[in-house]
Amino acid sequence: MSDPVVILSERLLEAMRAALGDALPPDADPLLAPSRNPEFGDFQANAAMGLAKRLGEKPRDLAQRIVDNLRIHDIAEEPTIAGPGFINIRLKPSALSAALGAMSDASLGVESIGGARTAVVDVCGVNLAKQMHVGHLRASVIGDALARIYERLGWKVFRQNHFGDWGLPIAMVTDAVKRGAERGEINLDNITLNDLERMYRRAQAECAADTRGLEAVRKYGLGPKAEAELEAQVQGAQEQMERSKAALIALQRGDPEFVSVWEKLCEVTLGACFDICRRLHTRITDASTAGESTYRDELAGVVEDLLARGVAEVSEGAVVVRLDEFGIKEPCLIRKRDGGFLYATTDMAAVRRRVQQLGGDRLIYAVDARQSLHFKQVFAAATKAGYARTKSGDNAELLHAAFGTVLGEDNRPFKTRSGDNVKLSDLLDEAVSRAEAAVAEKNPDLSADERRTVAEAVGISAIKYADLSSDRIKDYVFSFDRMLAFEGNTGPYLLYALVRVKSILRKAQDELGICVSEAVGFSVNEAQEKALALELLKYAGMVRSAGDACEPHRLCGYLYSLATAFSSFFENCPVLRAPDEATRDGRLRLAALTGRVLEDGLTTLGLVPLERM
Numbered sequence: 001m002s003d004p005v006v007i008l009s010e011r012l013l014e015a016m017r018a019a020l021g022d023a024l025p026p027d028a029d030p031l032l033a034p035s036r037n038p039e040f041g042d043f044q045a046n047a048a049m050g051l052a053k054r055l056g057e058k059p060r061d062l063a064q065r066i067v068d069n070l071r072i073h074d075i076a077e078e079p080t081i082a083g084p085g086f087i088n089i090r091l092k093p094s095a096l097s098a099a100l101g102a103m104s105d106a107s108l109g110v111e112s113i114g115g116a117r118t119a120v121v122d123v124c125g126v127n128l129a130k131q132m133h134v135g136h137l138r139a140s141v142i143g144d145a146l147a148r149i150y151e152r153l154g155w156k157v158f159r160q161n162h163f164g165d166w167g168l169p170i171a172m173v174t175d176a177v178k179r180g181a182e183r184g185e186i187n188l189d190n191i192t193l194n195d196l197e198r199m200y201r202r203a204q205a206e207c208a209a210d211t212r213g214l215e216a217v218r219k220y221g222l223g224p225k226a227e228a229e230l231e232a233q234v235q236g237a238q239e240q241m242e243r244s245k246a247a248l249i250a251l252q253r254g255d256p257e258f259v260s261v262w263e264k265l266c267e268v269t270l271g272a273c274f275d276i277c278r279r280l281h282t283r284i285t286d287a288s289t290a291g292e293s294t295y296r297d298e299l300a301g302v303v304e305d306l307l308a309r310g311v312a313e314v315s316e317g318a319v320v321v322r323l324d325e326f327g328i329k330e331p332c333l334i335r336k337r338d339g340g341f342l343y344a345t346t347d348m349a350a351v352r353r354r355v356q357q358l359g360g361d362r363l364i365y366a367v368d369a370r371q372s373l374h375f376k377q378v379f380a381a382a383t384k385a386g387y388a389r390t391k392s393g394d395n396a397e398l399l400h401a402a403f404g405t406v407l408g409e410d411n412r413p414f415k416t417r418s419g420d421n422v423k424l425s426d427l428l429d430e431a432v433s434r435a436e437a438a439v440a441e442k443n444p445d446l447s448a449d450e451r452r453t454v455a456e457a458v459g460i461s462a463i464k465y466a467d468l469s470s471d472r473i474k475d476y477v478f479s480f481d482r483m484l485a486f487e488g489n490t491g492p493y494l495l496y497a498l499v500r501v502k503s504i505l506r507k508a509q510d511e512l513g514i515c516v517s518e519a520v521g522f523s524v525n526e527a528q529e530k531a532l533a534l535e536l537l538k539y540a541g542m543v544r545s546a547g548d549a550c551e552p553h554r555l556c557g558y559l560y561s562l563a564t565a566f567s568s569f570f571e572n573c574p575v576l577r578a579p580d581e582a583t584r585d586g587r588l589r590l591a592a593l594t595g596r597v598l599e600d601g602l603t604t605l606g607l608v609p610l611e612r613m
């Protein structure tokens with residue numbers, strides 16, 4: 001038996017069908033819920049009342065007919081009818097124990113599809129010469145969690161870090177760094193990401209021409225001095241722009257002097273990115289990085305291919321794919337009038353590679369919700385172009401796992417006081433140092449070394465879990481106090497719950513010499529034992545649903561309920577001081593299985609469990 005709630009619902013629906021035949025409305029639902037009064041059973045099905053009303057029958061009679069057709073004696077006691085027509089169901093402890101036993105193998109009940117399907121997950125998406133910020137935190141943490149969930153379900157998974165390493169702005173900063181190095185202002189051998197970011201900003205400012213300002217100065221006749229100043233600035237910007245374009249052409253041609261500087265910039269940016277990814281325990285490496293530059297030689301071909309096949313058309317000198325048949329008004333622009341390619345052109349080529357070379361059956365993009373229109377357009381255009389067609393001839397599923405914005409305590413996008421993006425590395429440092437203080441307070445006996453290890457795990461888990469546990473599509477407020485709390489739906493709470501389970505098992509073994517034995521049944525008589533058992537049995541279904549919906553927060557919410565159910569079990573049902581040996585061993589098995597599910601769930605989300613804290 002898997003989740004008994006699922007089985008009971010199915011059986012009830014069968015009974016309703018048998019009792020009512022064609023009269024059963026197609027949307028009928030057994031309305032199975034936990035019992036309001038445990039004296040009557042574990043569950044109650046409330047469908048009879050509403051159905052009877054719709055069909056003009058007496059509710060109790062209808063309930064009786066459903067019960068007459070209900071076949072659940074393998075897992076439940078004889079159902080009873082109460083009040084106006086509630087159907088009360090009590091599960092047999094032997095059935096619950098058997099179900100828990102069945103999920104106790106290595107799989108924990110999660111069925112693997114054995115690599116029969118391939119998922120490609122777009123993660124991270126860091127940009128050249130820029131620090132990672134909280135947006136990239138979400139793209140990395142959510143993307144990696146989705147990849148892990150799919151791996152857990154037995155999919156073959158590729159992570160793709162769509163590194164923003166190509167295009168005019170990149171050429172601009174490459175050119176600026178190259179000139180800086182030539183003038184001896186920069187030493188390329190020890191340049192840091194901070195230096196790059198500064199140069200990027202400066203180059204950008206130099207390229208930004210204040211043409212509007214110049215027009216205004218002329219219009220209002222603000223004097224020759226102001227005019228001359230702005231003229232010089234605009235001219236300077238135009239020169240910078242021309243130089244950037246020339247640099248892009250040089251890069252495209254593979255000019256070795258430009259390419260070697262550009263490679264250095266990639267190395268510095270990715271080095272810092274991988275340091276953070278490692279610290280976050282996200283599996284994002286060089287092997288999973290496919291920068292925009294890796295598509296550069298395909299872009300012209302994509303546009304030509306689409307023009308030749310009539311998928312794209314020329315519109316006012318630009319090339320677009322019209323998407324009216326997909327209900328999308330805005331056409332997808334794939335080549336500008338000046339011949340330049342766009343973000344969307346690269347993503348079209350990426351869909352093609354991910355489906356046709358990597359074999360993706362499902363492409364998942366963990367990217368900011370503000371890019372929703374972009375992905376709608378790219379998905380539709382790629383489908384129209386046939387780039388999403390798999391070997392079997394079906395279209396791959398293209399999913400934008402969009403996430404909301406991280407907000408500051410003032411409810412505005414999370415920024416530093418000066419309005420800059422908050423550096424992710426600073427954020428991680430702060431979380432860990434705050435965690436260290438909390439850990440020292442909670443457990444003063446830890447050695448300094450151990451305290452640092454625990455603090456690192458607690459701080460990182462707190463940040464990751466806060467990000468994963470909030471509804472993916474919603475914005476959330478970044479709060480160190482909330483995420484680092486040891487109570488509530490937080491990373492530290494869950495790590496601690498697991499540590500607690502482990503310490504009970506250790507104590508049983510070290511002090512009493514008892515190990516968990518597969519030979520005894522699970523103890524599932526008390527209400528809290530049953531509640532815990534029912535939570536445990538939901539695990540496989542939860543992993544599947546988190547995968548189907550691409551929503552890691554479902555798994556977070558589940559683990560939190562599981563930890564809560566364990567907590568009230570532990571308070572009410574003494575394990576090591578149980579009334580008899582059979583109960584003690586049966587409770588120990590419950591504890592052990594809880595520990596395994598918690599550990600598996602946390603690992604599947606990308607959190608790193610601790611032995612002690």
Ligand code: ARG
Nearest residue numbers: 122125126127162164347367
């Ligand atoms: N580099 C982009 C950004 O920072 C994110 C890339 C998302 N992935 C993609 N395939 N477009 O906004």
